[in-house]
Amino acid sequence: MANAHVAAIGTVAGRSGRKRQRRSLLPYGLILPTAVLLLVLMVVPVVIVIANSLFTQVVTRSGGRFAGVANYAAVLTDPGFWPATLNTAIFAGASVAVHLVMGLGFALLLNSPLIGRVTTAIFRTILILPWLFTAAVIAVLWRLILAPTGVVNYALENLGIIQEAIQWFGDPATALFAVTLMNIWSGYPFFMISLLAGLQGIPADLHEAARVDGANAWQRFWNVTIPQLMPIIVSMAVLDLLWTTQQFALIWLTTGGGPLGVTEMLSTFTYKLAFADYNLVQASASAVLVLLFSLVVAVFYVRQQRKAS
Amino acid sequence: MSTTLVRRRRVQKTGVIAGLVVAALVAGFPIFWMLISSFKTNTEVFAYPPQLFTKGFSLDAYTAVLTDPMKLRFFVNSYVVAIAVTLATLLISILAAYAFSRYEFRGKGLMNIVIIGVQAVPPITLLIPYFSLIVALKLYNSYGGLILTYMVFTVPYAVIMLTSYFNTLPRELDEAVKVDGAGPITALFRILVPVALPGVVSVGVYTFMIAWNEYLFALTLTRTNDMRTLPIGIQLLLGQNNQEWSQLMAMSILGMLPVLVLFLIFQRWFIGGLTSGAVKS
Incomplete structure (x- = not known):
C-alpha cells in the first residue's frame, strides 16, 4: 500500500516533467502512510476522548448535551x-x-x-x-x-x-x-x-x-x-x-x-x-x-x- | 604485583561473583520455578511442601496445550498479529525515516513533534475512543483492528530510531546509486536498508516484542475465542474454575520462546540498538 502511494506520486510528477516538483512531493509520499495512521488512530481518538469528557453522552452517540467540566x-x-x-x-x-x-x-x-x-x-x-x-x-x-x-x-x-x-x-x-x-x-x-x-x-x-x-x-x-x-x-x-x-x-x-x-x-x-x-x-x-x-x-x-x- | 594486592583482587572478584549469583537468583529463580512446574502434574504444582523435583517428569502439560485446537489458535493469532505488525511497521517506518533523514519538506518540524509527542499518550486514554472507532471501521474482533492499533505504538518509536540510524550513514552512499540512474526508493532499499540492517533488525525485534506482549487492546477489541491472542488465552485459562496450572506454565514457557529466541539470536545488535539513543543523549 505504501509503495503504491509513492509510485502514484512519482508518476504524476513525472508527467509534468519537472524534476524539482518530483523532489518536493516525494517526502510527502514517504511519510503519508505514517501520517494517515497517526491521524486516524491517534489524533482523531484524542480529539474524541476530550470531546466525550465535555458532554453528557459520548460524541459518537446522539442526544448529548454540553456538560462543561461536570464530568x-x-x-x-x-x-x-x-x-x-x-x-x-x-x-x-x-x-x-x-x-x-x-x-x-x-x-x-x-x-x-x-x-x-x-x-x-x-x-x-x-x-x-x-x-x-x-x-x-x-x-x-x-x-x-x-x-x-x-x-x-x-x-x-x-x-x-x-x-x-x-x-x-x-x-x-x-x-x-x-x-x-x-x-x-x-x-x-x-x-x-x-x-x-x-x-x-x-x-x-x-x-x-x-x-x-x-x-x-x-x-x-x-x-x-x-x-x-x-x-x-x-x-x-x-x-x-x-x-x-x-x-x-x-x-x-x-x-x-x-x-x-x-x-x-x-x-x-x-x-x-x-x-x-x-x-x-x-x-x-x-x-x-x-x-x-x-x-x-x-x-x-x-x-x-x-x-x- | 605484591601478594597483598593479588589477595585483595581475589577477594574483590569473589565479591563480584557472589553479587552476580544473588542477582541471577533474583532474576532466574521465578523462571526456573515456572519451568519445573510445567513438567509437573497439576496436583503436584501446589503440593505442600513445594517439591523441587517430582517423581515423574511429565510432558503431559505440553501435549495437552499443543493438541488443544483452541489453545493452538491463541498461538497462531499471536504469531499472525505480531509478524504482520512487525513487517508493516518496518515498511512504513523505513519510508518515513528516509524522508526525515534525507529530505527537507514543509511540515517536517510539526510531524516530528507529533511523532515524539504521541509516544506519551497512554493506551488507556485511547481505549474508549478506539472502542467506537474500531467498530465504526468494521475492525472489531478482527486481526486488522489489533494490527492497526498496535502500530500506533510501534511506528513512532521505529521512525525515530530508524531516522537516527539513517542519519549516521553518509549521504554519498545513496547519492552514488542515484548517479547510476536509480531512483531514491531503489537507493533506500538497495543501499541504506542493507547497511542499516542491525538497526532495522533491532527495531523489528522490539516491535515484535511489543505486539507479542500487548494485553489491553487485545482484551478490549476482540470478543470471540478464535480472535484471542496468547496473553488473553492465558487469562482465560487462569479464570477457569479448575485451574490447570501445569498447562498454564507450559503455555507461558511456549509463549516466551519466540521472544527469547529472537533475543538470543540478535542480542548483540539488539542491546546496542536499543541503548544507542540513551547513550547518545
Missing part, C-alpha cells in the same frame, strides 16, 4: 479517584527508585573488569530474562510463587520470618507491596542494559585521572561514574515513570485493583469506569487526566533531552 468534577470527587492516584504514586515511585538502584547495581557488577567476558555474557543474559516476559506470563508466574501454598510462603515460614502463610495478592496489608515487587522484578533489566551501555561509554582516562588525584573507589563512583551516567539515569527514570503509571495488565491479572481497592491504579480505575460502570463520559474525563499527567512528564523529558544535547 471532571464528578471524577475528581469520586471516592475512588484520589486513593487510586495515591496508589499509582506509591507503585510508580517505589518501582522507579528500586529499578534504578537494582539496574545500577547489576550494571556495575556486570561491568567489573575482574570477571571474564564469557562469565559476563552468561550473567547478563540471565539478568535480562525477566524483561522478555509478557505481562500475562509475569502475572501467572507471580501468582504461582506467591500462592498461599507457594514456594515463597514455604521458604519464609521455614526461615521463621513469618508464622503462617500470607495471601500476598489477597491480603489488603500486602497486596500493594506484592504488585510493586512483581513490577520491580519485571522492569529493572531495561535500566540495567541502558546503564551498562552508559558505563562502557565512560572514558577510562576519567577514572584514571581521578585515581591519580588520589580518589578512592567510592569517591570515583560519586564524582565520575554518577555524573557521567546522569543523562541516562534521568531519561530512564522519566520513561519508567511514564510506563509504570500506565501499567494495567500486571494489576488487572493479579489483583484487579483489589482487595478493597488497595491496588486500584488510575488505569484500572479508568477501565472500570468505562467497561464495568459503562460511564463512558466520566471514564473519558479520567482518561484525559491521565493523558495530562503523561504530557507533563513528557514535556519535562523533552526539555531534559534538549538540555543534555
